[in-house]
Amino acid sequence: MLQTALKPGAVGDSTFRETYLKAYRFMLLARILDDKFASLYRAGKIHGGVFLGRGQEALSVAIGLALQKGDIFAPLIRDLAGRLAFGEPVIDAVRTYLGSPLGPMRARDGNVHRGQPKEGIFPMISHLGAMISVVNGALLARRFSGVKDTVGAASLGDGATSTGAFHEGLNQAAVEKLPLLLIIANNQYAYSTPTTRQFACHSLVDRAVGYGVEGYSIDGTDLEACVKSLQQAASKARSGKGPQLIVANLLRLCGHGEHDPAEYVDAKLKCLPGGRDCLKAAEEEMQCRNWGHPEMISLWRSEAVHKVEEAVATVQREPGPDPYKEDWSAISTKHLSEGNG
Amino acid sequence: MLQTALKPGAVGDSTFRETYLKAYRFMLLARILDDKFASLYRAGKIHGGVFLGRGQEALSVAIGLALQKGDIFAPLIRDLAGRLAFGEPVIDAVRTYLGSPLGPMRARDGNVHRGQPKEGIFPMISHLGAMISVVNGALLARRFSGVKDTVGAASLGDGATSTGAFHEGLNQAAVEKLPLLLIIANNQYAYSTPTTRQFACHSLVDRAVGYGVEGYSIDGTDLEACVKSLQQAASKARSGKGPQLIVANLLRLCGHGEHDPAEYVDAKLKCLPGGRDCLKAAEEEMQCRNWGHPEMISLWRSEAVHKVEEAVATVQREPGPDPYKEDWSAISTKHLSEGNG
Amino acid sequence: MSITYLEAIREAQAKALADDPRVFIYGQDIGAFGGAFKATKNLAHEFPGRVLDSPISEDAMVGLGVGAAIEGRRPIIEMQFADFSTVGFNQIVNQAATLFWRTNVPCPITVRLPCGGTMGGGPFHSQTMESIYAHYPGLIVMTPATVEDAYSMLLEAVALDDPVVFCEHKLLYYHLKADKLPTEALPTGKARIAREGRDLTIVAYSAMVHEALAAAEELAAEGVQIEVVDLRTVKPLDTDTVMASVARTGRLLCVGESWPWGGVNAEVIARVASEGFGLLDAPPRRLNAKDTPVPYHPNLWAAHRPTARSIATEARKILRS
Amino acid sequence: MSITYLEAIREAQAKALADDPRVFIYGQDIGAFGGAFKATKNLAHEFPGRVLDSPISEDAMVGLGVGAAIEGRRPIIEMQFADFSTVGFNQIVNQAATLFWRTNVPCPITVRLPCGGTMGGGPFHSQTMESIYAHYPGLIVMTPATVEDAYSMLLEAVALDDPVVFCEHKLLYYHLKADKLPTEALPTGKARIAREGRDLTIVAYSAMVHEALAAAEELAAEGVQIEVVDLRTVKPLDTDTVMASVARTGRLLCVGESWPWGGVNAEVIARVASEGFGLLDAPPRRLNAKDTPVPYHPNLWAAHRPTARSIATEARKILRS
Numbered sequence A, B: 001m002l003q004t005a006l007k008p009g010a011v012g013d014s015t016f017r018e019t020y021l022k023a024y025r026f027m028l029l030a031r032i033l034d035d036k037f038a039s040l041y042r043a044g045k046i047h048g049g050v051f052l053g054r055g056q057e058a059l060s061v062a063i064g065l066a067l068q069k070g071d072i073f074a075p076l077i078r079d080l081a082g083r084l085a086f087g088e089p090v091i092d093a094v095r096t097y098l099g100s101p102l103g104p105m106r107a108r109d110g111n112v113h114r115g116q117p118k119e120g121i122f123p124m125i126s127h128l129g130a131m132i133s134v135v136n137g138a139l140l141a142r143r144f145s146g147v148k149d150t151v152g153a154a155s156l157g158d159g160a161t162s163t164g165a166f167h168e169g170l171n172q173a174a175v176e177k178l179p180l181l182l183i184i185a186n187n188q189y190a191y192s193t194p195t196t197r198q199f200a201c202h203s204l205v206d207r208a209v210g211y212g213v214e215g216y217s218i219d220g221t222d223l224e225a226c227v228k229s230l231q232q233a234a235s236k237a238r239s240g241k242g243p244q245l246i247v248a249n250l251l252r253l254c255g256h257g258e259h260d261p262a263e264y265v266d267a268k269l270k271c272l273p274g275g276r277d278c279l280k281a282a283e284e285e286m287q288c289r290n291w292g293h294p295e296m297i298s299l300w301r302s303e304a305v306h307k308v309e310e311a312v313a314t315v316q317r318e319p320g321p322d323p324y325k326e327d328w329s330a331i332s333t334k335h336l337s338e339g340n341g
Numbered sequence C, D: 001m002s003i004t005y006l007e008a009i010r011e012a013q014a015k016a017l018a019d020d021p022r023v024f025i026y027g028q029d030i031g032a033f034g035g036a037f038k039a040t041k042n043l044a045h046e047f048p049g050r051v052l053d054s055p056i057s058e059d060a061m062v063g064l065g066v067g068a069a070i071e072g073r074r075p076i077i078e079m080q081f082a083d084f085s086t087v088g089f090n091q092i093v094n095q096a097a098t099l100f101w102r103t104n105v106p107c108p109i110t111v112r113l114p115c116g117g118t119m120g121g122g123p124f125h126s127q128t129m130e131s132i133y134a135h136y137p138g139l140i141v142m143t144p145a146t147v148e149d150a151y152s153m154l155l156e157a158v159a160l161d162d163p164v165v166f167c168e169h170k171l172l173y174y175h176l177k178a179d180k181l182p183t184e185a186l187p188t189g190k191a192r193i194a195r196e197g198r199d200l201t202i203v204a205y206s207a208m209v210h211e212a213l214a215a216a217e218e219l220a221a222e223g224v225q226i227e228v229v230d231l232r233t234v235k236p237l238d239t240d241t242v243m244a245s246v247a248r249t250g251r252l253l254c255v256g257e258s259w260p261w262g263g264v265n266a267e268v269i270a271r272v273a274s275e276g277f278g279l280l281d282a283p284p285r286r287l288n289a290k291d292t293p294v295p296y297h298p299n300l301w302a303a304h305r306p307t308a309r310s311i312a313t314e315a316r317k318i319l320r321s
């Protein structure tokens, strides 16, 4: 059941080189955008919380790249890299965080609670685990329609595996043998809670056998491992092998939210495998392999910075939402709306 | 992790012989009482449903016998044998089914929704899986009080393993390393639904590793296997080894309830291991081993019949509940009761 | 030929499946078995692959429905009993109910809840939950009281682009009969005058409509003419019809099977008191179940819920005031 | 020295832990970290082994509390946000709330819900759920509006033998301050006259009490004297105090942050209309949040919930009628 992530001999192969560099660019863009959100937060420009994916870009981007246009992605709070790789425009993220009425959530919902269902990005509700069965339903609908070669990915954290919704959702997907990729980013903490207070199994991948699904255990800071495992899992799911459970080991390199100094994080974890910064690791890897010259990387960086600054500048010029323009109706059948009692 | 149930050499040993016969007597009593409930149901003497444990007496009685006075038992709908073995009086069951105000549920709740929390029998609410965390809480409370050498058992069916409550409850027990016995009676159906629509794992015992708990897979129609496995699991739990997950294979030899002809049951299942009648099997075993002469057994039977008939006769003479004697208040702090709005 | 309330629900689902390929049904034991109450009898056979048995996973059942709805399907989710929707609660009130408002993508899901007390049902097989679901923005809550409405409103529910909590009353399943299925119906959101009268308005819904009608019959013998309004849907709530009736009678009694604190009765009285204060010649009153779980024994259950007798008694009080 | 609403909640828990060995606290991140809002700051350190971090399992969190209560403990269960109690809903309304009535064994569990809207909270971190829980028999629902009540009512909640849903308002956590902790308090179930007046009664609870008081201040400048009643607990609901106030003023406005359909406001108006009809010189009115999820952006949120301004506007309407 448990699989090793790496296909031998793949290294060096030139299409993979491109994939790797592409992945790196999205990781870089995500990191820079996240940093921007953090500084906007410190500047008091963002209402409510800010949640970063720092340290989890390799895993997240691998999800986005393993998916194809038309697939489904239900990201969680640390999936900026994966969102971008799957095609979410930078400006969608900025507009949602800054509460622009032009954003996909129209200032009604904010921060990480964003998406465009018709584009295949399902916007999370906050209740952890709740999106899995929603992805299942979309995949079942596609089966009804005879759509083949499609997959749906749902992201989760280690803490979210303790929810009943996680269990019901994964079990439901297994019973229906749906092409679900369930990716668990075990970043060692759920907010402040260490995994020892969250589960007692040796590894979360040990849960796969109990659902009758394939399981993968990977180093979530190893971009190559992430990309290849996710691609392998995705092609298995596409080919009718049912749900694939990917458990990645890594470390949250930020607070739970930007309000959280996260003093509770055990410093030793940084030295363990999975504790390093996946972005730096990818850069080092690129150097060893001589992929992408430093100049190119710094060019990419400045392009990314430019892109982010431009988006933020644009959105900051956009007017805030006007309550008088809202119809204050929660249903689409307007003549049945009760108005505001 | 997976264990074999039988301790070699135990067979024949005389204290075990007594245990076996004791178990058999409770099984017999349970079967006879269940049959009585069935006939009362057919006679229109019972309001609402009747749910029998036919075919599951061996497993259920093993639970009751593995528990000691002071332990906790949260039985489910097919646990009459276990309840009796744990000490539930026959008349409690009869009074609850017939709705006598003298019963433990005072005609407020009925049939299998009965118990006496202070005696360690937690009365189920209908929502499947919901009792596990309640047992966890009681066990945690005892840990606070320094009570050692105690265990709590919760019964579940195969279908109930699909609930979020099952997952959260077992995981919680594992994290707290509580002395929980979680017994799953896989009787092949959840109402009409076969296990193929309920889970996709090879065996439910494969879930144990995913929670980091010990797992047992047993033939639920083999009384010896049930008694010994449950005793082994109980002593492990008592000695601080944490939750024990027992998965028993057997067949429901009745409808989901007495209203259900259960035509959906695949006849072939009766021929498979786990498909036989555990009561008959125990009798045959006793014959082979020359334990308990036929006369004794028929004596036990008539004693059981007498006990049951007596209880029913007594309860049938008891007056029904009087709505005017009810205070119609759901809280114990009477001066805060809203009355009947 | 005569058809029961339950058969009407089965027929409505059969028609929805036949007329609209986007419709499918998902729930426990609803496939080959036809459901705990047989509301989907033979449908799995008649519509292969579109009536699916679910695991005992209410949360995931509703979540799956929402995902399918996003993809343009029209799922009907059957809860085995309304009482068990408490474990699917989050997906109903926070996922289905918020989807359209958040994303502008409609969520045409119907959640069927077999509701209400029956003999020997007890605390966990008797609950009515319309008062809970109606509180949440984004949901439409239907409470059909007749065979005709069970049929036409369920078809409406499936046709609507919004999530509908469809509260069907188990007590009406077998006893309530009609000669034939309706070909037309009142629009969703409109209440119905179930009986005309000029002395007192009784507002009721679901099974309580029949208790109210029986009470009205009893009081007619005393020369009192009761008007009975059947709300049909409790959200939206047809304030106009209620107000018009109170305008005629000047007196109001609200009857519901749910618990006394809050809920449909409180909402109706609050609206009439706020918007129709001048129409009232006497204080409006309400009758609910008692403020305890639903008892198992028929003696207790009969005293727990409003009945024709207790309604008539309450009505007399109002008529005297 | 000055103490905040949040600190009062922390102090009440410290006192409960210190005075009663049966008390323990269970919830996410409440141990060494002190909770998402720091309501249990240092408690794990001061009371070793009695303040436990739970997995993200709301259903099991409440279930564990009930089991411990059966064994004589007095658990306090902290939900990280009230909104997430929807996944612990079943254990609250069907397990905790029914235990005493079914078995005669009390269930002294306190479930703390950080409730209510804040800037940027959005649809799933802003909900108030008192109107949902109060509908269920077997629960006591507290909604403290002051630092003093946050402290004394939480101590009461833990001391009571019945399940209490303790709704604390996040908007009051840091801003609301008092000079010291109270040594005495009104009994549970009694409402409080937060401001005296003779022209109009405004009934409010939780954070809305302060909006109502601000509105009263604004109207005082116009020569109008508003009486503000703080319900304190919404179940049981102190009908007497409300009625006595309406008897004085003849006019009633109910203000609540929950959604418009049903709930506290409807319940209060229904009671006054039924039992105090003759006391009313004008139609009673209510003000709620709008019937949509709670919006993320402050502009929208400010328009979604009742505020001093909208309350004052509504009050003027009533005073004119």
Ligand SMILES: Cc1ncc(C[n+]2csc(CCOP(=O)(O)OP(=O)(O)O)c2C)c(N)n1
Pocket (backbone or CB within 6 Å): A077, A078, A126, A127, A128, A156, A157, A158, A159, A160, A161, A163, A185, A187, A189, A190, A191, A252, A256, D028, D056, D058, D080, D084, D087
């Ligand atoms: C059902 C539910 N309970 C509680 C919360 C509050 N909450 C939000 S994020 C979080 C921690 C999640 O940890 P994890 O799943 O490991 O994801 P991570 O933040 O580490 O990426 C919690 C407790 C929630 N969103 N949903």
Ligand SMILES: Cc1ncc(C[n+]2csc(CCOP(=O)(O)OP(=O)(O)O)c2C)c(N)n1
Pocket (backbone or CB within 6 Å): B077, B078, B126, B127, B128, B156, B157, B158, B159, B160, B161, B163, B185, B187, B189, B190, B191, B252, B256, C028, C056, C058, C080, C084, C087
């Ligand atoms: C949460 C929940 N959903 C649905 C039901 C209705 N129900 C009662 S028993 C049952 C089947 C249970 O099957 P299983 O767990 O295998 O136990 P068995 O009846 O086979 O002993 C169902 C669906 C319930 N009680 N609780």
Ligand SMILES: [Mg+2]
Pocket (backbone or CB within 6 Å): A157, A158, A159, A185, A186, A187, A188, A189, A190, A191
């Ligand atoms: Mg984590």
Ligand SMILES: [Mg+2]
Pocket (backbone or CB within 6 Å): B157, B158, B159, B185, B186, B187, B188, B189, B190, B191
């Ligand atoms: Mg079963």
